[in-house]
Amino acid sequence: MAELVQVTDKVHLAQGHAVNWVLVTDESGVMLIDAGYPGDRAEVLASLRQLGHQPADVRAILLTHAHIDHLGSAIWFASEHGTPVYCHAEEVGHAKREYLEQASILDVALRIWRPRWAVWGAHVVRSGGLIRDGIPTAQPLTNETAAGLPGHPMPVFTPGHTGGHCSYLVDGVLASGDALITGHPLLRHRGPQLLPEVFSHSQQNCIRSLSALALLETEILAPGHGDLWRGRIREATEAAASLAIGR
Numbered sequence: 001m002a003e004l005v006q007v008t009d010k011v012h013l014a015q016g017h018a019v020n021w022v023l024v025t026d027e028s029g030v031m032l033i034d035a036g037y038p039g040d041r042a043e044v045l046a047s048l049r050q051l052g053h054q055p056a057d058v059r060a061i062l063l064t065h066a067h068i069d070h071l072g073s074a075i076w077f078a079s080e081h082g083t084p085v086y087c088h089a090e091e092v093g094h095a096k097r098e099y100l101e102q103a104s105i106l107d108v109a110l111r112i113w114r115p116r117w118a119v120w121g122a123h124v125v126r127s128g129g130l131i132r133d134g135i136p137t138a139q140p141l142t143n144e145t146a147a148g149l150p151g152h153p154m155p156v157f158t159p160g161h162t163g164g165h166c167s168y169l170v171d172g173v174l175a176s177g178d179a180l181i182t183g184h185p186l187l188r189h190r191g192p193q194l195l196p197e198v199f200s201h202s203q204q205n206c207i208r209s210l211s212a213l214a215l216l217e218t219e220i221l222a223p224g225h226g227d228l229w230r231g232r233i234r235e236a237t238e239a240a241a242s243l244a245i246g247r
């Protein structure tokens with residue numbers, strides 16, 4: 001069962017076994033930012049129920065990026081409920097699976113030799129991490145659409161982890177996806193950091209995107225992996241940058 005952490009009146013962070021998603025509610029319904037692995041669907045539905053919502057109440061799903069652990073249950077929402085799925089214009093082709101920008105389990109195993117990769121790899125397989133389906137109806141998020149969604153999310157383009165990765169500032173909370181994380185089943189270090197290079201399309205652009213996040217007015221970080229983090233966002237981005245450069 002995913003742990004649901006209340007962040008503000010409108011924003012909750014759901015922490016699944018290996019990935020997080022964010023729920024944003026208002027009187028018009030609920031919006032998801034990311035949607036777990038395909039196998040996390042029951043947990044996504046349970047997190048909605050905990051806030052009094054049905055799948056049909058989901059007005060939109062915003063994707064930070066189209067990796068399977070963030071897009072997973074959105075495949076089902078889009079096909080079964082016609083839920084609109086939005087991402088950055090540069091990520092739409094990825095969400096449709098016109099191409100795939102994701103490390104394989106083997107890539108990871110070869111580069112990060114640690115006993116925990118096997119446990120993680122088994123979890124990925126069990127959770128439908130090898131599914132190659134995309135979302136044919138994925139669309140670019142426009143400013144007009146964003147303005148009408150719960151919490152009025154403001155997209156912050158943060159390419160690097162994927163070519164079209166986008167973070168969202170919503171109700172004062174930074175939903176950073178994988179542009180800035182605070183923990184991962186494969187990593188021992190806790191606290192603000194980047195994912196290891198093997199997971200990302202361009203680590204150099206990941207580091208560059210940290211500078212974009214550093215400019216935001218927020219003191220609450222809801223990452224794609226790891227725990228909620230509170231503090232000056234610049235402290236988080238600087239910690240992540242120096243760890244990445246030192247690695």
Ligand SMILES: [Zn+2]
Binds near residue numbers: 161
């Ligand atoms: Zn990712």
